[in-house]
Amino acid sequence: MKNFGFSLSKDRQIDFDKSDKRIMDFVKIEEPTFNICIACGTCTATCSAGNFTEMNLRKMITLIKRGEITGVRAELSKCMLCGKCSLACPRGVNTRNVIFKINQALEKYSL
Amino acid sequence: MKAEGKQAIWKEYQKEIADDKYFYVRSCVRQNFFPGSETTFLRILREELGKDIYEHACHTTCTGIGYHGDIVPVDTMMTVVARQFAMMTEAGYENLVPSCITSFGIYTEVMDTWHHFPETEQKVRDYLWKATGREFQIPKNLAHASDIVFKFRKEIAAKAKYQLINKETGKPLKVVEHIGCHYAKMFPDKGIGGAEYPYVLTGMIEEWGGEVIDYPERRHCCGFGFRQYLVQANRGYSMSCSHKKFESMKPYQPDLILTNCPGCPMFLDKWQYAIAELEGKTYGANGQGIPVFTYEELAGLMLGYNPWDLGLQMHQVSCEPLMDKIGIEYNSETKYHDKNGNSLGVPEKPTVLKVSL
Numbered sequence: 001m002k003n004f005g006f007s008l009s010k011d012r013q014i015d016f017d018k019s020d021k022r023i024m025d026f027v028k029i030e031e032p033t034f035n036i037c038i039a040c041g042t043c044t045a046t047c048s049a050g051n052f053t054e055m056n057l058r059k060m061i062t063l064i065k066r067g068e069i070t071g072v073r074a075e076l077s078k079c080m081l082c083g084k085c086s087l088a089c090p091r092g093v094n095t096r097n098v099i100f101k102i103n104q105a106l107e108k109y110s111l
Numbered sequence: 112m113k114a115e116g117k118q119a120i121w122k123e124y125q126k127e128i129a130d131d132k133y134f135y136v137r138s139c140v141r142q143n144f145f146p147g148s149e150t151t152f153l154r155i156l157r158e159e160l161g162k163d164i165y166e167h168a169c170h171t172t173c174t175g176i177g178y179h180g181d182i183v184p185v186d187t188m189m190t191v192v193a194r195q196f197a198m199m200t201e202a203g204y205e206n207l208v209p210s211c212i213t214s215f216g217i218y219t220e221v222m223d224t225w226h227h228f229p230e231t232e233q234k235v236r237d238y239l240w241k242a243t244g245r246e247f248q249i250p251k252n253l254a255h256a257s258d259i260v261f262k263f264r265k266e267i268a269a270k271a272k273y274q275l276i277n278k279e280t281g282k283p284l285k286v287v288e289h290i291g292c293h294y295a296k297m298f299p300d301k302g303i304g305g306a307e308y309p310y311v312l313t314g315m316i317e318e319w320g321g322e323v324i325d326y327p328e329r330r331h332c333c334g335f336g337f338r339q340y341l342v343q344a345n346r347g348y349s350m351s352c353s354h355k356k357f358e359s360m361k362p363y364q365p366d367l368i369l370t371n372c373p374g375c376p377m378f379l380d381k382w383q384y385a386i387a388e389l390e391g392k393t394y395g396a397n398g399q400g401i402p403v404f405t406y407e408e409l410a411g412l413m414l415g416y417n418p419w420d421l422g423l424q425m426h427q428v429s430c431e432p433l434m435d436k437i438g439i440e441y442n443s444e445t446k447y448h449d450k451n452g453n454s455l456g457v458p459e460k461p462t463v464l465k466v467s468l
Binding site: 001002004005006007008009011013 | 343344345346347348350351354355385386388389390462
């Protein structure tokens, strides 16, 4: 390979026809309140784990909906399942169960 | 929609193009990368169409590359443009025809600025007078050289020796048209078809027998973008833009790409080599690339001009497979010889991209 002193920049475009939607599709069926999330970030603001780590449920949900699922397992391992996010959610999303279901999907699809 | 209504709307997307008596200004970079294009344009206009087209030996760059690269200040740029107008006025012409899309954008921008801010025009007139003692008239008509070829596309088709048709299958060739961003994206009403439906190249392709491909990234920039390629470390952004377009057009298996800007054919042609070297990927048939043409080169090919007089040997992607498809006659032995038969030297072969030498 030749070295020109530059290379192709990675494309940041999300191709929804090619993205991996397996986790999203699974959680949508298993925990239907996942569909009414408005990505307000209240869950992240109240998150105990988020105070000490990079844990960010809002970001994780967005990435799962985009099909960008690399790193979801590592992100999820920081959650202590305290359930504060469920209490704070203004839309009544059962976020604790959403996290359970994401875990199940990871196991089911060996991700 | 009623046909009359459609025509009425389409009228808004038309522009006035002068019939004759053009003052021609060349591009800075085209003569290096596509050396036969501008000569071919002049030859077609003078010999095939019998038009009066004049170029001045003293005209200079419009400073567009420096201006968009934030090196040349706007006042300097406008004064240089005013000097080109002065030479046009002194030569007795009123219709300006730039060869370059960047220049076309620059002239459009300057004329529009002066229209809205007459005091700026007066200031530039003063600058020019102090610097050179020259005066000028603003062009009555400004048309890019591709507008002129578009205007006379039917006349060129009537004289054409070849058509954009595969001689084996009898089917139209599939053509990607790529319009330079500064043609109509800045001032939509200055381009044929505006920014949304640019028709300047499509009109030529349809008239000369080809079929235009509509692919998702059709209106994406080629990646020229001035500061993207002026700095070596930034050239990845430039190449990524071309890469995005190639990936998008590949499924449609285009036979050729037609362009009307100096930068677009350069990058769409040369980046195919760079992408092949970096990624091992090629976009044409049998490991070759997709040949890229300027509209003058394509018009010259259709008229049966010698491909080596058009400068096609300077292309990175070989044009021979396309010429074979159309049935254009050429002599491979004279490809790298000048008019006097002297050898120009044969370029090095790329490691991945297949080329005909």
